[in-house]
Amino acid sequence: MDAVLFDLLSALLNSLAIWSEVAGDERTGLAWKDAVTRRITASPAYVPYEEQVVAATADAALPRDAASELFARWPEIEPWPDSAALARLALPYAFVTNCSQTLARVAADRARLAPRFVLSAEEAGWYKPDHRIYQEACRRLPSLPASTLFVAGSAYDADGARAAGLPSVLVARRPDEHAERRAASLADIVAEIATSGSSRC
16 A cells, blocks of 8 residues: 545544534434535536535525534534544545535644645545546545555445545444445554555555
8 A cells, every 4th residue: 555545524524513513413413414415426526515515404404504604613623533543654645525625724724634635526626426536636646546545434435435446444433334344443544554564454
């Protein structure tokens, strides 16, 4: 393995906590966030993320101004505690995220890490799981897809990366999601990379 790509908003950051606080409870927050995911994954090209979030308020029976509150509270997103393990990662790494460039920069700052770059769906022109966004991230590293591990926070993202030619692993953030390869924590993934060296991890 030559490099690692990480999903930002689910694998590294606990963004669901802010969605849930704005929505009033975790169940509604999850329904809202999942509604956005359904909209963006159905889009053949980038449609402004903020517009998708606003439109999805209706899917979760929330007022449209909930989206404005969510964006205002975006700088409050906290990293998962195990994201600190990336400081021990010897390989180059970067973030790939399904949001606008502006929100991606804010979220990346909240991660308190040092990626090579942050690739947003807006900058790439496609949302994950379109194969082109994963391949563009590999090109920028640069690293071949087959030599680039993708760490996902959602099952669809792990599947999308694998379909694009990247080995992928899902870090367990939701008990209802499963993938071909699943890890309990980012610390476990980093430890496996360290012990496996350049072999398949």
